[in-house]
Amino acid sequence: xxxxxxxxxxxxxxxxxxxxxxxxxxxxxxxxxxxxxxxxxxxxxxxxxxxxxxxxxxxxxxxxxxxxxxxxxxxxxxx
Numbered sequence: 001x002x003x004x005x006x007x008x009x010x011x012x013x014x015x016x017x018x019x020x021x022x023x024x025x026x027x028x029x030x031x032x033x034x035x036x037x038x039x040x041x042x043x044x045x046x047x048x049x050x051x052x053x054x055x056x057x058x059x060x061x062x063x064x065x066x067x068x069x070x071x072x073x074x075x076x077x078x079x
Contacts, residue, residue: 010058
């Protein structure tokens with residue numbers, strides 16, 4: 001992570017912001033430029049907004065997605 005994180009503008013600040021908002025874990029996802037945070041359900045929106053804000057501040061644009069864990073058999077829902 002220490003080699004890849006400097007390549008993501010605002011990445012370190014976004015991970016710090018996620019933890020400050022209550023994330024249990026915040027790190028780089030896989031080998032790419034995506035970041036991921038895991039935390040309590042009631043803090044998910046605040047964590048996503050904080051990460052998105054820090055990334056946008058550094059690079060001008062950022063997108064946040066909230067993913068719900070699948071309990072039981074997976075299914076697809078269209079919004």
